[in-house]
Amino acid sequence: MTGGVRECDVLVIGGGPAGLCAALAAASCGVGVIMAERDGHLGGQLAKQTHKFFGSARQFGGERGFLIAQRLAAEAENAAGIEILTETPVLGIYEDGVATLLHRGGHMKVRPRKIVAACGAAENFLAFEGNDLPGVCSAGAAETLINAQGVLPGRRALMVGGGNVGLMVAYQLLQAGMEVPALINHAPQIDGYWVHAAKIRRSGVPILNSTTIKSAYGNGQVEGAIICEVDENRQPLPGTERRVECDLICLAVGLSPLNGLCQQAGAALAYIPELSGHVPVTDEYLRTSQEGLYAAGDAAGVEEAATAMEEGKIAGLSAAVALGYGGTAAQEALTEAAAELKRLREGPMSERIRRGLAVLRSEVIKC
């Protein structure tokens, strides 16, 4: 420690799937890591996900999300060279390379040689009349209450959004004992895996495509919603309004990357709709335009846990190699992770991501 500033090789911001894999990969090369997680537990949003993941054993395919989180967290806790700080949000990264962490009510100053930003994403809101009524919440909020806290946020939930989050959380609400009168989706077809859609259809939940929410109503809190159909331009069709009685309205309308720290640190951002918004411009090693700053996981473009884990490995290994650690083994692991990430993105569901990344990588030259 010099003048109250702690020195370390790598600071990993965020203890979700990307951050955990970044910390583990860097530590495996002998790098000293501080991992700062704002929440009281590790695993990020994986810690509340009960569905089984797809993919190969490398990404824990067939295992439930919260068990993957537990496994990665245990690995990090037992790994030599990773200091884990929970309940420790990172407040800022400054021009002199010092990051300020809020830790146990005080400011902790850290000067890392490299930083991996794995800050995750935040769920989007949606504009409609009555959207501020208590009982309108994000799908992730309902998932947190039922799966992480064992609390029912209501009895009967309307799900808004036909992507994987909407489909999976609708099923999880049923598993928790709630009713789901409908899942509505403004697009003409769902935008998630059909296996998740099939589960809720088999459970009797109608999926209403080309349908949106017009308003929420209730005296002080949600008592129902008015839904309506939309035309091919996603505009409401007059005369198609219907009332849905419910005490909860869950919004699963996408996520936005938490890019604040990268932006504040001086990294160039680009607006890439396919990656869900403003993301730091990164190269294939996940280096941002800011010297020594890497970005991985949803913060680098909203995708899924399997790709977030591979991105974490790439960022952690890139940082280690840049610091001269790991030798040829680290180089090989880096090549392998890059190849695996490419393989994960080969499917038809990743077409949008591939398109977004092509635009993003073309931005690198400008920075």
Place this chain on the structure above:
Amino acid sequence: MRIREHPILRFPAGGKISFFFDGREVEAFEGDTVAGALTAAGLRILAHSRRLGRPRGLFCAIGNCASCLMEVDGQPNVRVCVEKVRPGMQVCSQAGKGRLL
């Protein structure tokens, strides 16, 4: 309401404690967040908006947004979705912006 039976998850109840919501005693379990315990007790209106007085509730439940700010033991603007309950804690609907000092 709390989940009693679940096909995948178990929720071992922590010790029973109580805290206060606008002076009213609310039962909770150790490890609960304030927002979780209030939701379980059927209390979903956490505050009212400053200008129009519209009711406010929980939105993200993970500390991203500012929908659930309340006054906890005299400290304003606490995100109660990520604040754990403590026995005897005084949780109040916040009037106005709150004062820092």
